[in-house]
Amino acid sequence: MTHYLDHAATTPVHPLVAEAMVAELARVGNPSSVHAPGRAARRAVEESRERLAATLGARPSEVVWTSGGTEADNLAVKGLWWARHGADPRRIRVLVSAVEHHAVLDPARWLATQGADVVELPVHPDGALDLDALAAELSEHGDRVALVSVMWANNEIGTVQPLAEVVELAHAHGVPVHTDAVQAFGHLPVDLRAIAVDAVTISAHKLGGPVGVGALVARRGLELVPVLHGGGQERSVRSGTLDAVGSVGMALAAELAVADLPSEAVRLAALRDALVDGARRLVPDAVLRGPEPSTGRRLPHSAHLTFPGCEGDSLLYLMDSRGVACSTGSACAAGVPQPSHVLLACGVDEADARGALRFSLGRTSTAQDVEAVLAALPEVVARAKAAGLASAPARRVG
Ligand code: PLP
DSSP states (O other), rough: OEEEEBBTTTTOOHHHHHHHHHHHOOOOHHHOHHHHHHHHHHHHHHHHHHHHHHHHHGGGEEEEEEEEHHHHHHHHHHHHHHHHHHHTTTEEEEEEEOOOOOHHHHHHHHHHHHOEEEEOBBBBBOOOOOOOHHHHHHHHHGEEEHHHHHHHBTTTTTTBBHHHHHHHHHHHHTTEEEEEEEBTTTOOOOOOOOOOSEEEEEEETTTSSSOEEEEEETTTTTTOSSSSSSSTTTGSSOOOOOOHHHHHHHHHHHHHHHHHHHHHHHHHHHHHHHHHHHHHHHHHHHHTTTSOOOOOBBOOOHHHHEETOOOHHHHHHHHHHOOOOOOOOOOOOOBBBBOOOHHTTTTOOOHHHHHHEEEEOOOTTOOHHHHHHHHHHHHHHEEEEEEHHHHOOOOOOO
16 A cells, blocks of 8 residues: 655646546537537536636636746746847846745746846745845846746745745845746635736646646736647647536636635644654654744645654655655756755755655645655655665656
8 A cells, every 4th residue: 555645746646636637628619619519518618617717716717828837937927028128128037035946946947048137046045035135126127027937835845935025025126027827826725806916827737637737826917928829729728628527627616625625734833743743753863854834834734854864765665665655845856866955945955955755745645645655754754865866767856
């Protein structure tokens, strides 16, 4: 039996979502076709748009369907830069936090090859954005900044960012703010009536929906230059045949996750606390990364620990061999283990950053899953420590 503790990478599709998608799959029709089957498919997409928007406190017209979080982040970062820089060529600066997911960092770094000045803003040791650095950057170069992108909550260490303050600072300089809420949506209240952020990325497969569907929720009037050109769907912001099945799945997954959020956040936080407390008791030199749970400034469902002297991949494989599926939480390229850019940005030294494990919980998680982690952990850490910081193949994760 596998104990699945990698819900931040992807979480099982909710059975009701699967059922609704199968029903929609049985139908035919391109939502852009004018015949009756096409109109029915269009109705499914537009009803899903309305339902998804309602879960976010957004207007249906603000939802731009995408193929997932990565595409929505690319559309936000590149689309906003092209639009803002095009309208005012002095605006060449892109401000992102140093702990963004690669779906934001890499488009920003790519823009640097196209003439953008990209600033990766520093964070505090717990991963929270250094607001003074943002304020200084804006007051010195505010009229040259095209956009700010700061994630709602971090996918590796779970830090919830001070987004309201980010928005206030950026808007005082007339700068739009994008946020990647892929990990937050469904686990924290994401209500766009309460926060004046300009564009928000969400993804279905982190919520109990299917892989391959997401959305950028972009405020009315926000100019975005498209990344994809083609049939002109989604007001020409995002061409491509609309995905009726995916949109039905995403809307229902969002409704279910938001409805269950109050009780699930409490339940998962209790499991997370049991895991963290147990790990610290059993492995006294384990270090929790990100804010302490008691601060309330971390995602309820995720625990990220580093184990000195261990290679994250050794820990991962040893855990896997004991039936526990988790993640190192870090990004690796070409099979070469690399310390996480998130941990390095938090000031963790390279050797400590390599011994990372992320356990993330979700709808199907139980106390038995936590017990399985704790039962395996002491021996896994001892064996990984004995193996030392050897290299092992690894891959990039969500
Ligand atoms: N942003 C964050 C914070 C994520 O955790 C992920 C998923 O790994 C993504 C973006 C990418 O989303 P998707 O897998 O839907 O492309």
